[in-house]
Amino acid sequence: MYKERVRNAALWDRVSSAEDAAKLIKDGMTVGMSGFTRAGEAKAVPMALAERARTDPLKITLITGASLGNDLDKTLAEAHVLSRRMPFQVDPALRRAINNGEVMFVDQHLSETVELLRTRQIGPVDVAVIEAVAITEQGGIVPTTSVGNSASFAILAEKVIVEINLSQSDQLEGIHDIYIPSHRPMRTPIPVVTPESRVGLPFIPIDPDKIAAIVITEKLDSSSTVLPPDDETRGIAGHLCDFLQNEVKRGRLTNSLQPLQAGIGTIANAVMHGLLDTPFHNLKMYSEVLQDSTFDLFDAGKLDFASGSSITLSKEKYDDVFPRLSDYKSRLILRPQEVSNHPEVVRRLGIIGINTALEFDLYGNVNSTHVGGTHMMNGIGGSGDFARNGYMSIFVTKSTAKGGLVSSVVPMVSHVDHNEHDVDILVTECGLADLRGLAPRERAELVIAHCVHPTFRDQLRDYYQRALARGGHTPHVMEEAFAWHTRLAQTGSMLED
Amino acid sequence: MYKERVRNAALWDRVSSAEDAAKLIKDGMTVGMSGFTRAGEAKAVPMALAERARTDPLKITLITGASLGNDLDKTLAEAHVLSRRMPFQVDPALRRAINNGEVMFVDQHLSETVELLRTRQIGPVDVAVIEAVAITEQGGIVPTTSVGNSASFAILAEKVIVEINLSQSDQLEGIHDIYIPSHRPMRTPIPVVTPESRVGLPFIPIDPDKIAAIVITEKLDSSSTVLPPDDETRGIAGHLCDFLQNEVKRGRLTNSLQPLQAGIGTIANAVMHGLLDTPFHNLKMYSEVLQDSTFDLFDAGKLDFASGSSITLSKEKYDDVFPRLSDYKSRLILRPQEVSNHPEVVRRLGIIGINTALEFDLYGNVNSTHVGGTHMMNGIGGSGDFARNGYMSIFVTKSTAKGGLVSSVVPMVSHVDHNEHDVDILVTECGLADLRGLAPRERAELVIAHCVHPTFRDQLRDYYQRALARGGHTPHVMEEAFAWHTRLAQTGSMLED
Ligand SMILES: CC(C)(COP(=O)(O)OP(=O)(O)OC[C@H]1O[C@@H](n2cnc3c(N)ncnc32)[C@H](O)[C@@H]1OP(=O)(O)O)[C@@H](O)C(=O)NCCC(=O)NCCS
Ligand SMILES: CC(C)(COP(=O)(O)OP(=O)(O)OC[C@H]1O[C@@H](n2cnc3c(N)ncnc32)[C@H](O)[C@@H]1OP(=O)(O)O)[C@@H](O)C(=O)NCCC(=O)NCCS
Numbered sequence: 001m002y003k004e005r006v007r008n009a010a011l012w013d014r015v016s017s018a019e020d021a022a023k024l025i026k027d028g029m030t031v032g033m034s035g036f037t038r039a040g041e042a043k044a045v046p047m048a049l050a051e052r053a054r055t056d057p058l059k060i061t062l063i064t065g066a067s068l069g070n071d072l073d074k075t076l077a078e079a080h081v082l083s084r085r086m087p088f089q090v091d092p093a094l095r096r097a098i099n100n101g102e103v104m105f106v107d108q109h110l111s112e113t114v115e116l117l118r119t120r121q122i123g124p125v126d127v128a129v130i131e132a133v134a135i136t137e138q139g140g141i142v143p144t145t146s147v148g149n150s151a152s153f154a155i156l157a158e159k160v161i162v163e164i165n166l167s168q169s170d171q172l173e174g175i176h177d178i179y180i181p182s183h184r185p186m187r188t189p190i191p192v193v194t195p196e197s198r199v200g201l202p203f204i205p206i207d208p209d210k211i212a213a214i215v216i217t218e219k220l221d222s223s224s225t226v227l228p229p230d231d232e233t234r235g236i237a238g239h240l241c242d243f244l245q246n247e248v249k250r251g252r253l254t255n256s257l258q259p260l261q262a263g264i265g266t267i268a269n270a271v272m273h274g275l276l277d278t279p280f281h282n283l284k285m286y287s288e289v290l291q292d293s294t295f296d297l298f299d300a301g302k303l304d305f306a307s308g309s310s311i312t313l314s315k316e317k318y319d320d321v322f323p324r325l326s327d328y329k330s331r332l333i334l335r336p337q338e339v340s341n342h343p344e345v346v347r348r349l350g351i352i353g354i355n356t357a358l359e360f361d362l363y364g365n366v367n368s369t370h371v372g373g374t375h376m377m378n379g380i381g382g383s384g385d386f387a388r389n390g391y392m393s394i395f396v397t398k399s400t401a402k403g404g405l406v407s408s409v410v411p412m413v414s415h416v417d418h419n420e421h422d423v424d425i426l427v428t429e430c431g432l433a434d435l436r437g438l439a440p441r442e443r444a445e446l447v448i449a450h451c452v453h454p455t456f457r458d459q460l461r462d463y464y465q466r467a468l469a470r471g472g473h474t475p476h477v478m479e480e481a482f483a484w485h486t487r488l489a490q491t492g493s494m495l496e497d
Numbered sequence: 498m499y500k501e502r503v504r505n506a507a508l509w510d511r512v513s514s515a516e517d518a519a520k521l522i523k524d525g526m527t528v529g530m531s532g533f534t535r536a537g538e539a540k541a542v543p544m545a546l547a548e549r550a551r552t553d554p555l556k557i558t559l560i561t562g563a564s565l566g567n568d569l570d571k572t573l574a575e576a577h578v579l580s581r582r583m584p585f586q587v588d589p590a591l592r593r594a595i596n597n598g599e600v601m602f603v604d605q606h607l608s609e610t611v612e613l614l615r616t617r618q619i620g621p622v623d624v625a626v627i628e629a630v631a632i633t634e635q636g637g638i639v640p641t642t643s644v645g646n647s648a649s650f651a652i653l654a655e656k657v658i659v660e661i662n663l664s665q666s667d668q669l670e671g672i673h674d675i676y677i678p679s680h681r682p683m684r685t686p687i688p689v690v691t692p693e694s695r696v697g698l699p700f701i702p703i704d705p706d707k708i709a710a711i712v713i714t715e716k717l718d719s720s721s722t723v724l725p726p727d728d729e730t731r732g733i734a735g736h737l738c739d740f741l742q743n744e745v746k747r748g749r750l751t752n753s754l755q756p757l758q759a760g761i762g763t764i765a766n767a768v769m770h771g772l773l774d775t776p777f778h779n780l781k782m783y784s785e786v787l788q789d790s791t792f793d794l795f796d797a798g799k800l801d802f803a804s805g806s807s808i809t810l811s812k813e814k815y816d817d818v819f820p821r822l823s824d825y826k827s828r829l830i831l832r833p834q835e836v837s838n839h840p841e842v843v844r845r846l847g848i849i850g851i852n853t854a855l856e857f858d859l860y861g862n863v864n865s866t867h868v869g870g871t872h873m874m875n876g877i878g879g880s881g882d883f884a885r886n887g888y889m890s891i892f893v894t895k896s897t898a899k900g901g902l903v904s905s906v907v908p909m910v911s912h913v914d915h916n917e918h919d920v921d922i923l924v925t926e927c928g929l930a931d932l933r934g935l936a937p938r939e940r941a942e943l944v945i946a947h948c949v950h951p952t953f954r955d956q957l958r959d960y961y962q963r964a965l966a967r968g969g970h971t972p973h974v975m976e977e978a979f980a981w982h983t984r985l986a987q988t989g990s991m992l993e994d
Contacts, residue, residue, distance in 0.1 A: 084936070098970050104936035105970060109885075109918055119847075119888065120749050121921075122934035184755070184847040184888075189686030252617050258681070343840035343886045350616075350681040365913070373978075374969030380918060388606075388885050389840045391616065391681075414975065416862070416913035421606055421877060424618075437619035439581070439601035472871030473595050473602060478911065479983045481870075486976045 002216045005134045005164050014214045018044035021129075021161045021213035025049055027058035029126040032117075032153030035072075036065030036337060037264055037289040038090075038224070039310040040146030042129040042163045044217045046072050050079035059083035063117075063125065065148015065309065065337055066110060066288075066381060067091070069222030077103065086122075087113045088379040090264075099375045107369065110288070110382040111341035114152035118183070128157035130204070131217075133168045139208025140201065143176055144168040145221055146310030147334045151178045151204040159212040167218045171325040174202050177333045181342075192345045195259050195286040195307040198333065223315040226291060229270035232398045235429030236267060237274025240354070240394065243425065243432050245278065255279055259286035259307075261346075261386045262293070263355035264378075267396050269293050271354055276300050286349055288340055288382045290332075292317040298328060307333045309340040341385035353386030357397040357418075359408045360426055360451075362444040362464055363474055364435050366395050366418040372485055373414025380417050387422040392436075399428035399453035405493040409452040411463045412481040420474075426451050440474040459484075459496055499713045502631045502661050511711045515541035518626075518658045518710035522546055524555035526623040529614075529650030532569075533562030533834060534761055534786040535587075535721065536807040537643030539626040539660045541714045543569050547576035556580035560614075560622065562645015562806065562834055563607060563785075563878060564588070564761075566719030574600065583619075584610045585876040587761075596872045604866065607785070607879040608838035611649035615680070625654035627701070628714075630665045636705025637698065640673055641665040642718055643807030644831045648675045648701040656709040664715045668822040671699050674830045678839075689842045692756050692783040692804040695830065720812040723788060726767035729895045732926030733764060734771025737851075737891065740922065740929050742775065752776055756783035758843075758883045759790070760852035761875075764893050766790050768851055773797050783846055785837055785879045787829070789814040795825060804830045806837040838882035850883030854894040854915075856905045857923055857948075859941040859961060860971055861932050863892050863915040869982055870911025877914050884919040889933075896925035896950035902990040906949040908960045909978040917971075923948050937971040956981075956993055 006012060022045050025031055035041025041064070052058070061084035062076065073091035076082050080102075085094065087108035098105040108116075117123045130150045134142040143150050144165055154160050179200030181187055191199045229237070247253045257280055262268040272293035275283065285294060285306040292314050297303035311334070313321060321328065339345060346353075357366045358377060366387075367373075369380055387393040395418070397408045409428065420440065426433045431450030435443045444464050452460050467475035484494040503509060519542050522528055532538025538561070549555070558581040559573065570588035573579050577599070582591065584605035595602040605613075614620040627647045631639040640647050641662055651657050676697030678684055688696045726734070744750045754777055759765040769790035772780065782791060782803040789811050794800035808831070810818060818825065836842060843850075854863045855874060863884075864870075866877055884890040892915070894905045906925065917937065923930045928947030932940045941961050949957050964972035981991040 086934075100968055101938055101965075104939060106934055106936055107918065107970075112918075115844075115888075116933070121889070181845075184845075185691065187845050187847075188690060189688065189841075189845065191686065193685060194682065343844050344686075347612075347840050348678075348681075348684050348686070350684075370969075370971060372969075373975050374964075374967065374971055374973050376970035384885070384918060388881070391612075392618070415971065416916055417918075419913055419916070421604065421609075421881060421914075436613070437583075437603055439603055441598055442601060467871075468598075470871065471597055472867075472869075473604075473873035474867060474871055474912065476871050478870050478979045478986070481979060482975045489975070 001166060002164055006214060007137045008135055008139050008208055011135060011208060011211055011214060014211060015216060016213045018048035018215045021045050021215050022048035022052060024159055024161060024212055025060060025127050030061040030063065030123055032063045032125040032128045032149060032157055034065065034130045034143065034146065034148060034150040035068040036146035036148030036310040037312045038067055038069030038222050039312045040131050040144040040221065041068040041070065041072060042131045043070055043219045044163055044215050045129045045161055046076060050075045050081055053079040053081045063113060065146060065150065070219060088381050090378045095376060105376060107379040109380060109384045110337045111343065111385045114149050114338050117152060117156055125153055125157040127159050127161060128153035129161045129163065130154055131163045131165050133170055133172050135162060136203050139211065140203030140205050142173045142203045144172055147176055147336050148309055149337060151180060151336050154204050154206050155180065160206060160210045161213045161215065162211055163215045163217050165217045167220050169322050169325055171329065175329060175332055175334050176202055177335050178204050179339055190339065190342060190344050192339065195284045196305045223318060224291060224312045226269045226314065227266045229273055232429040233267050233270030236396050236427050237271045239427050239432040240271055241274050241278045256282040258350045258352045258391050259284045261287040261351050261353045263383055264289055264381065265356050267356045268354055271396055272297065275302060286351055288337065295321050298331065305331050307335060307340065309335055309337040341382045343385065343389040346386055346389040350391035351386055352392045352394065353390040354394045354396060355383040355387060357395045359410050359413055360395060361410050361413045362447050363440045364420045364423040364426060364443050365413045365416050366423055367413040367415045368417040370415035372489060384418060387418045392424050393422055394425040394427065395423055396427045399430050399451065404455065406488060407453060407456040407484065407494050409447060409456065409460065410484050411460065412476060414482060414485050455495065498663060499661055503711060504634045505632055505636050505705055508632060508705060508708055508711060511708060512713060513710045515545035515712045518542050518712050519545040519549060521656055521658060521709055522557060522624050527558040527560065527620055529560045529622040529625045529646060529654060531562065531627045531640065531643065531645060531647040532565040533643035533645030533807040534809045535564055535566030535719045536809045537628050537641040537718065538565040538567065538569060539628045540567055540716045541660055541712050542626045542658055543573060547572045547578055550576040550578045560610065562643060562647065567716060585878050587875045592873060602873060604876040606877060606881045607834045608840065608882045611646050611835050614649060614653055622650055622654040624656050624658060625650035626658045626660065627651055628660045628662050630662065630667055630669050632659060633700050636708065637700030637702050639670045639700045641669055644673055644833050645806055646834060648677060648833050651701050651703050652677065657703060657707045658710045658712065659708055660712045660714050662714045664717050666819050666822055668826065672826060672829055672831050673699050674832050675701050676836055687836065687839060687841050689836065692781045693802045720815060721788060721809045723766045723811065724763045726770055729926040730764050730767030733893050733924050734768045736924050736929040737768055738771050738775045753779040755847045755849045755888050756781045758784040758848050758850045760880055761786055761878065762853050764853045765851055768893060769794065772799060783848055785834065792818050795828065802828050804832060804837065806832055806834040838879045840882065840886040843883055843886040847888035848883055849889045849891065850887045851891045851893060852880040852884060854892045856907050856910055857892060858907050858910045859944050860937045861917045861920040861923060861940050862910045862913050863920055864910040864912045865914040867912035869986060881915060884915045889921050890919055891922040891924065892920055893924045896927050896948065901952065902992065903985060904950060904953040904981065904991050906944060906953065906957065907981050908957065909973060911979060911982050952992065
């Protein structure tokens with residue numbers, strides 16, 4: 001069966017077991033693996049590596065597109081295989097190893113990793129491990145449900161291991177658009193001028209001699225862990241949709257808006273669902289991960305086109321969408337994350353970026369990554385690529401966490417991923433603050449009026465009043481700026497008694 | 498004399514006094530004025546406006562390219578003419594008005610202001626006031642020593658006032674390259690592929706009917722306030738040049754490096770001077786402001802080409818350069834700041850950005866704007882455009898300020914303008930930390946070893962050790978994170994006793 005998928009017959013003799021292929025990876029190496037938002041990760045070789053580490057300990061630097069499914073990061077972390085990991089992850093076991101200092105985690109803007117590799121500021125990549133649906137006659141690699149950084153890993157690595165996954169739909173072939181920016185100083189503009197621009201090849205072009213091993217697998221991608229919309233996320237979506245409709249009324253946007261990017265997770269997915277009940281039409285997405293909501297918007301006739309770097313669906317949605325993928329194919333492109341997130345394209349197309357905050361503050365600074373200012377959650381991901389360079393940067397969050405004991409709207413964020421300059425619109429289920437063109441003192445008034453949960457409103461206003469009395473462009477009571485976080489650590493609640 | 502400069506004779510009858518022209522500006526209006534890093538600002542009309550406000554109070558929103566010379570921001574602030582100001586300033590009197598809440602200051606990435614105006618997310622601009630060396634036969638406006646946001650102001654404003662400055666060299670004509678990105682969704686790539694790419698017009702193309710008044714002026718630009726290199730700034734330059742030479746040795750850069758951007762101020766200018774004593778050659782700049790060092794590098798045969806948005810020189814350098822501007826003209830371009838700072842071009846060309854920090858922290862977060870976390874200094878300027886999107890982001894600062902009582906290397910910065918993701922290299926006169934590809938705990942070790950001043954080293958290490966004991970990806974003792982800043986406010990020194 002795999003011979004239909006490995007169309008270059010000269011490569012058939014490279015088919016080997018995952019264990020044998022994994023032997024190409026040696027202690028101390030840097031390995032680039034496919035995988036982006038739990039989609040399209042290499043599945044067999046990393047497992048074999050973890051298995052081998054039980055008897056033959058080794059440490060590697062693992063670089064991926066973004067997060068991995070199938071508990072791979074957990075398995076690798078628990079096998080103590082990871083000395084260094086970049087640029088993103090979402091796994092609780094790996095998170096623990098990062099936060100206790102065992103794994104050095106390098107949290108990067110998703111558009112930047114391969115740029116750093118290409119210029120040899122990090123790396124080099126010794127071995128790339130890429131999941132594929134097929135290898136073409138010329139030896140080109142056809143990725144599966146994600147592109148991520150796979151193309152550059154394969155191009156830059158000395159050796160490439162390909163995992164041909166027979167369970168991944170062969171309908172995926174033709175969906176990918178592999179464009180790699182040229183080396184400087186001869187680099188030319190990236191010719192993407194709309195989300196549907198096809199500017200590259202449908203496979204990763206590499207010298208087939210670099211393919212050192214081919215492993216045949218069958219394991220499916222993990223399903224998305226996104227939860228269905230609830231009252232609060234529906235509230236957030238409602239405020240945001242009202243705001244966007246008002247922008248249309250004021251003549252700033254049309255009913256097709258601008259190309260949309262939506263971050264990972266439950267809240268962003270719920271916000272996209274909210275668009276189902278709006279008058280918007282002929283929408284386009286230029287995003288990273290395409291979640292359930294993308295296909296619901298297609299089915300509802302709201303969405304014309306979606307460009308992303310991966311497809312990550314719930315079990316139900318997967319079973320619905322994949323058998324009829326050909327119905328969607330002309331409306332989908334999967335690109336390298338360097339292109340899906342590229343500052344050049346994000347600014348040119350004028351993306352509306354919708355990302356999720358863990359917490360934000362009076363002045364609109366956003367923390368997306370560090371719980372309590374110190375402990376890594378997932379990473380900044382692509383949020384900074386979009387928030388800095390797009391047309392409009394929106395951050396959403398529930399106003400409270402942990403049963404209402406934690407306010408996600410605080411005097412000063414305990415870690416800054418996106419500063420005031422990169423944050424235009426803030427939304428919680430309580431309301432929306434439009435911060436565009438406003439100075440910090442004006443921003444604070446809106447955040448207090450519209451975003452903070454009523455239980456924390458007086459407390460926040462009190463802080464702000466005392467800060468104002470001290471003056472400054474961005475007033476703060478510095479010695480109290482993190483008092484809410486300190487109180488939480490000591491008492492389990494941010495509430496004053 | 499002005500008739501040679503106003504080459505469209507139909508406009509001669511619009512010549513008027515500054516007072517009369519200023520009457521076009523009414524209370525509540527938004528005014529876009531030329532001026533970038535104290536170069537090429539409109540000089541007469543704003544003065545007339547301030548004068549009028551003595552007897553006829555009015556308030557405006559003033560948008561410029563960046564900072565203004567000739568004490569204009571001081572005069573306007575003291576006349577209480579400014580209700581709102583964006584996107585940058587450097588004036589002590591205006592700073593006071595901003596910090597006491599009288600003027601609402603909107604501190605923006607310099608590439609973004611006109612994008613927000615064009616999409617009507619801020620504005621509209623009622624009147625533009627643009628300094629020019631000439632108006633062409635067709636009514637095109639030829640700017641003077643800066644382009645800044647002038648082109649978009651003139652294009653977007655309802656009425657345009659042109660100040661023809663007879664003291665500005667007519668040799669400036671031909672130096673500008675005015676390219677304006679088209680409206681979305683039809684926007685195409687910006688065709689700049691090297692610093693010397695000329696892609697636009699040598700004047701600002703507008704309908705001459707919009708020119709409502711022409712004012713003839715003679716006042717010179719203010720001289721730069723940059724101080725000459727001292728031992729510390731020479732030390733910073735030395736560390737940085739050694740580092741860059743090592744990058745060449747490792748084969749990552751050639752001796753022509755990558756196009757250079759250098760921020761405003763004394764330290765950045767000194768660093769550029771440091772390049773005089775290196776083996777580097779055929780350098781290019783793709784920067785914002787071209788300072789004395791640019792011309793010293795030209796004269797030394799080190800620099801091939803410089804693209805910027807303004808020229809700001811010391812008195813001596815001005816008297817040397819401007820009489821023979823034609824010698825430099827083929828090696829200079831002045832562009833709109835939207836293009837000089839554009840994420841698309843900055844990423845494509847692969848700029849090495851060198852900007853100045855007020856303070857940075859253990860993990861490489863940088864504060865460029867807020868003294869003590871609350872009081873605005875100047876603004877973020879273009880530093881974020883380059884730090885986020887370039888090839889390499891370098892931040893420099895002296896390790897201490899205020900006679901050694903203030904450490905510019907702190908446990909946690911009191912305000913974040915550039916976070917860890919956007920900061921590759923940190924330099925003080927003590928040494929250099931290369932943070933590329935490192936996790937926060939590794940970054941902290943280098944910052945302590947190489948950047949902090951010896952007087953503060955033990956204190957910083959002690960903080961870090963205690964933070965480490967609490968764990969986390971980015972360890973902190975949250976309730977002490979700003980203890981150094983609080984101590985400074987209370988005792989006048991960050992030093993523990
Ligand atoms: C911020 C982020 C973690 C939110 O994820 P989400 O699934 O939408 O949001 P949830 O509200 O379910 O929160 C996730 C967890 O954070 C916790 N949390 C939320 N706000 C918090 C706060 N202010 N303080 C502490 N914990 C908080 C929640 O309680 C929940 O914890 P649990 O997993 O133990 O239940 C996620 O969007 C993210 O990692 N973002 C950064 C990367 C990014 O933006 N990528 C986009 C492009 S790749
Ligand atoms: C950060 C910045 C203010 C430094 O300017 P500079 O002239 O090179 O540096 P200096 O060391 O002379 O410092 C300027 C002032 O800040 C003070 N300062 C420096 N570090 C400080 C610190 N850690 N805490 C408090 N004050 C500090 C200095 O004492 C000096 O004060 P003074 O004017 O009262 O003497 C300036 O570069 C800036 O505004 N940067 C932000 C914008 C930017 O980067 N633009 C680049 C592209 S436009």
